[in-house]
Amino acid sequence: MAKFDLNDDGVVVIIGSGAGGGTLAHELTRRGIKVVLLEAGKRESLASFSQYPPEAFAQLTWLDPRTHSGTWTVREDYPTLPSWTAKTVGGTTVHWTGATPRIQTWEMKTRTTYGDMKGASLLDWPIEYDELKRYWELAERRMVVTRRHGNPGLPASNHFKVFYNGAKKIGYKRVHTNYMAINTRPADGRAFCIQQGFCVQGCKTGAKWSTLYTEIPRAEATGNLDLRTQSMATRIEHGADGRVNAVVYRDSNGREQRQKARIVCVACNSVETARLLLLSESGKFPKGLANSHDQVGRNYCFHVGGFVWGIFDKPIHAWRGTTLAGIVEDETRHDPKRGFAGGYHLELAALDLPSLPLAGLPYNWGRDFASIMENYRNMAGIFINGEDIPRATNRITLDRDVKDSCGLPVAHIHVDEHENNGAMRAHAQQQSKALFEAVGAKRVVHTRQTPATHNMCTARMSKDPRDGVTNAHGQTHDIANLFISDGSVMTTPSSANPTLTIVALALRQAGYIERQMSARNI
Amino acid sequence: MDTHVPVDRREFLKGTTGVLTGILAAGSPLALIAPSRVWAADLRALTSAEGATLMAVTRTIAPHDGLEDAAYAIVVQSTDADAVKDESLRKLLKEGVATLGPAFATAPESGRVAALRKIEQTPFFQTMRVKTLGTLYGTEMAYRYFGYEGEAFSKGGYLFRGFNDLRWLPEVPLADSGPMPVSAP
Numbered sequence: 001m002a003k004f005d006l007n008d009d010g011v012v013v014i015i016g017s018g019a020g021g022g023t024l025a026h027e028l029t030r031r032g033i034k035v036v037l038l039e040a041g042k043r044e045s046l047a048s049f050s051q052y053p054p055e056a057f058a059q060l061t062w063l064d065p066r067t068h069s070g071t072w073t074v075r076e077d078y079p080t081l082p083s084w085t086a087k088t089v090g091g092t093t094v095h096w097t098g099a100t101p102r103i104q105t106w107e108m109k110t111r112t113t114y115g116d117m118k119g120a121s122l123l124d125w126p127i128e129y130d131e132l133k134r135y136w137e138l139a140e141r142r143m144v145v146t147r148r149h150g151n152p153g154l155p156a157s158n159h160f161k162v163f164y165n166g167a168k169k170i171g172y173k174r175v176h177t178n179y180m181a182i183n184t185r186p187a188d189g190r191a192f193c194i195q196q197g198f199c200v201q202g203c204k205t206g207a208k209w210s211t212l213y214t215e216i217p218r219a220e221a222t223g224n225l226d227l228r229t230q231s232m233a234t235r236i237e238h239g240a241d242g243r244v245n246a247v248v249y250r251d252s253n254g255r256e257q258r259q260k261a262r263i264v265c266v267a268c269n270s271v272e273t274a275r276l277l278l279l280s281e282s283g284k285f286p287k288g289l290a291n292s293h294d295q296v297g298r299n300y301c302f303h304v305g306g307f308v309w310g311i312f313d314k315p316i317h318a319w320r321g322t323t324l325a326g327i328v329e330d331e332t333r334h335d336p337k338r339g340f341a342g343g344y345h346l347e348l349a350a351l352d353l354p355s356l357p358l359a360g361l362p363y364n365w366g367r368d369f370a371s372i373m374e375n376y377r378n379m380a381g382i383f384i385n386g387e388d389i390p391r392a393t394n395r396i397t398l399d400r401d402v403k404d405s406c407g408l409p410v411a412h413i414h415v416d417e418h419e420n421n422g423a424m425r426a427h428a429q430q431q432s433k434a435l436f437e438a439v440g441a442k443r444v445v446h447t448r449q450t451p452a453t454h455n456m457c458t459a460r461m462s463k464d465p466r467d468g469v470t471n472a473h474g475q476t477h478d479i480a481n482l483f484i485s486d487g488s489v490m491t492t493p494s495s496a497n498p499t500l501t502i503v504a505l506a507l508r509q510a511g512y513i514e515r516q517m518s519a520r521n522i
Numbered sequence: 523m524d525t526h527v528p529v530d531r532r533e534f535l536k537g538t539t540g541v542l543t544g545i546l547a548a549g550s551p552l553a554l555i556a557p558s559r560v561w562a563a564d565l566r567a568l569t570s571a572e573g574a575t576l577m578a579v580t581r582t583i584a585p586h587d588g589l590e591d592a593a594y595a596i597v598v599q600s601t602d603a604d605a606v607k608d609e610s611l612r613k614l615l616k617e618g619v620a621t622l623g624p625a626f627a628t629a630p631e632s633g634r635v636a637a638l639r640k641i642e643q644t645p646f647f648q649t650m651r652v653k654t655l656g657t658l659y660g661t662e663m664a665y666r667y668f669g670y671e672g673e674a675f676s677k678g679g680y681l682f683r684g685f686n687d688l689r690w691l692p693e694v695p696l697a698d699s700g701p702m703p704v705s706a707p
Contacts, residue, residue, distance in 0.1 A: 317688075353668055
């Protein structure tokens, strides 16, 4: 592994080592470009992943405080965890479930398709569908996605059998074990899935793709990567010319360091990406970097989500098997007759016993709650994943009253959900209930909105600089050598789990950065 | 439950403020694995009476009649350990217990539920709710009681240990699922 000097102003500094940052680091280093990769978390390994769920949660999760407000129900149900993201080398690709559906054609043109929705800030993507499709295909081959490019699907678990039979009985046609970046057979130097059910705790066989053990070690092998762990970026600096030229961070000993840079790429997961841009306010950029049109942090999107639990009178043992290996695609369509714009996926989802009460049945206690838990063996679960409608007022700001361990204002998340979300969620809950009852569920219960694991759109790509933060390559409109390299750049959230698209965009961005460097534009 | 405490027991006991004790039910699967049917949980911030009240609070929050008291005692002991390190939590717990009064621990369930409903929005109740739900279901006793098998990596996953043994519904066509990665050992 390389070690670059703090004063080396020829390096690209990437902040964050997840799906976006980790992939970009590999793509740039294999092109011979020197990269310093800053990661706030520690480096775990297949061997060090805890198999005790509460401990695994603490090991991988971003636990620095965040505050939130607005009318969304997450405020009541998950007061201390508005967003569930990771702080570890590999970022959310360590705790993700591996689901990799693609965005639908119309989901890249929501302003055109859904029209002028009141209270929404819809926008068409500045990239054509076919252009992005090329990169999805590249990403799917790299990540070895099931049911794509000749890869077989994952086998059906008990849990999936319940989901599948219920879905078929209520007339769904497109039901299968999902598109998953989880090996069904040895591939990419990684093992196959042995159906542990411990996807979210870090996959101990490495069957699930993660930058931790794919992109990052491959980047290290090029000799062009300097990975600095437990290094928390606190500020991006710029010169008199308005170009960024350094990143200030706290190193693993808590000491402040300053790494010079030719280019800076921010990939901290939407909430923290917006926060870092805002924290980097200066005399020249008093509202923060790349924020001349007051767009940084705005249009924050997640997915219309929530769990639905079906309780049966026969055992299912839903914990045995890949956590999210099941999907219904039939509701992934724009059909206003259902009473809302856009669509959703129904995805199979299990929770381990220790996590179910607080994550999957929030605000419950007493006999009724206990009677649900008593049926843990006989429960099946669905996770709703639907398109959130962007709003300019749903945004990330700095909470100057609450400071992190570096003494810096924490991120504040404000969300008032668009009424479209409520209509979509109710529809999805009703369909899930019908699905479970079709195969004999004696009771069906659901949560309200769950904390976002999919955080998007806080530095969105836009054709017009007044509508977003970056151009179609994630290059900020304001600063040519400042890039955003994570889900923040997604123009709208679609109904697809975002990791595949984040990887695709990183692959595309790497080529652009290389060309711009070669042309001496940056 | 103190068998794992890595301190000299006499030294340790100097700091104790209370104790919870009980006996595992004779038919309990736990009785087969525990070194003794008698268990004791030392408290270092709370008195025995306060511990007993908190035991009743946890059982009212998550009432599983067949689950051993010893599992609930782990919640109380963990809460007590937090309170040793956090004076404001200690105060919160002691005040909360005082509000519930001495009769709470032995009141019938309907009375305990009514008392907790009245304080449902208080930090004391919410602390105990989160602590109970966050601790109880992670105990080995809860794993056994609910039939949860936990991690499977050390046993080769569930691939050949029942991940697809459900027989009360039709099988899924191969086109919508996928092949087993290897044949059974």
